[in-house]
Amino acid sequence: MKIKTITCHEVYNHGASLQEYALLKHLENEGHEAETIHYKPEYLSNHFKFWRIANPRYEKNIFLKLAYLIIKFPFRYKRLKRKKSFDNFSKYYIKSTQKLYRNNEELKHDLPIADAYICGSDQIWNSFFPNGKDPAFYLDFVPSDKLKISYAASFAIDKLDLDIKEFVKEKISRINHISVRESSGKNIIQDLGILKKITNVLDPVFLIKKQDWKKLCTDLEIKEKYIFVYDFESNPTIEKFVKDQASRKGYKIVSVNSNIKYSDYNFYLNGPSTFLSLIKNADFIVSNSFHAVAFSVIFNKQFVVFNRAEKINTRMRDFTSLLEISDVLIKGNTDLMDYKYVIDYELLNKKLSSLIKVSKTFLTNSLKTSYDS
Structure with missing residues (x-):
């Protein structure tokens, strides 16, 4: 099966990169052809920009701006080595679409072709940040007749602000099979009145072996x-x-x-x-x-x-x-x-093994529905 995933991609964070790799690796181990969508909205594209002014007060005049950039230059230049380290990891371990997408509308107009689409994991639904308000991370760009799955999506917060609730409800309601990483996420979705079954699963890093x-x-x-x-x-x-x-x-x-x-x-x-x-x-x-x-x-x-x-x-x-x-x-x-x-790891590993089984079963059964439909 051809599967496309979407998550916070190339954000130069260790956890984000490793969970992205893990989901793709697990799907590949299961015999699927999987790749992540090269999705880089503006709010996730400001890493390692030499000319970025992080503090608005230095935008007041050209001299302040120049002084700011001169002071920041040595550190920013040094950090390019970090960028290269992460880029090399992505190059070798994270298969992504050749086409770069900047927003949800671009995804709609030139849909990456797949049999199934998976959003997750990490904090893709955290409305404390812009990604939680981005329809793309709720698979809004995927047509109604295509299989849509959330895997271990995280809100990372206990409750939604009132002004985002209707948006989240509408978007999640379109997803065929819903799983979240935290029990608090399950509560958020149920409180929205969404009646579909919601499964708690582990982060993708637990889907592959030590x-x-x-x-x-x-x-x-x-x-x-x-x-x-x-x-x-x-x-x-x-x-x-x-x-x-x-x-x-x-x-x-x-x-x-x-x-x-x-x-x-x-x-x-x-x-x-x-x-x-x-x-x-x-x-x-x-x-x-x-x-x-x-x-x-x-x-x-x-x-x-x-x-x-x-x-x-x-x-x-x-x-x-x-x-x-x-x-x-x-x-x-x-x-x-x-x-x-x-920590008693003999006891913990037994519990963990059971939870991993639940997580893998969710994905397997969710992907089977495309064959059954």
Whole structure:
């Protein structure tokens, strides 16, 4: 079967790239011909632009603008190595359409040909960001007589704003088979009055085996034991906790976030394969990222996860609750000095295996309907 997927593509984020790869790889393993749609709307196309002015106050006159760009140039030039790392990963591992699409109307006017279309995974329906308001991520461009499936789509929030509810209801109602990543997402859809069956499934990264992920890992020259920290927000509580743990255990600190200035090793300019390797070889992981948590579980690592300042914490909360390891989620006033929780992976892996089976069955059965119709 020919399948086209759509997700947040080429956004230079480790988790986004790896979940995109995983869904395509699983579909390929099942005997399908799958590729992602090369969809790059304007709001997802501002990465690595040399002449972008992020702060409006520097747009006031040409001298301020010039000074801003001169100051930013060295850092932006250096970051091109990061772009190249991600682009190489996409080139070798993520098959995409040759045609580039910029908006939903372009997709409608020149529909990528397929037997079935899948939207997901990641935060494609998060209306906190522009993608959650983009009809393309709800498969709006796909004709009514074509098979439409959402796989592990994430709202990443607990509830929709009133002004977006009708839009979301209309778009999701057109999808033939609906699955979401979080239980909170299922609640959102049911609250909209959509009566179709909604299935909770795992993120695509769980659809392929740990051995397959190991094949993507690279060799790194870190001989010491280390804590891997993945923190987008420069959270001072995370920094304090990581430094304390490193000091107590004699560990080094490793990161892939440019904002983590206290790390002993930083691989910000490297791509997804390095991210995988650092998690696989870490002795402990501290993050506020869903996919850092997901791969910690895949590689059976001990970890803690902190809430984010942004309203996107349902991902970590629902996932850790699903696996009955909620104690790894650090909230408000948790006493971190005596953190001793240890994940029992023998028990967790049994639960995970059952959930993976449900996820694969959803996809298999949903795709069968095109043959039956």
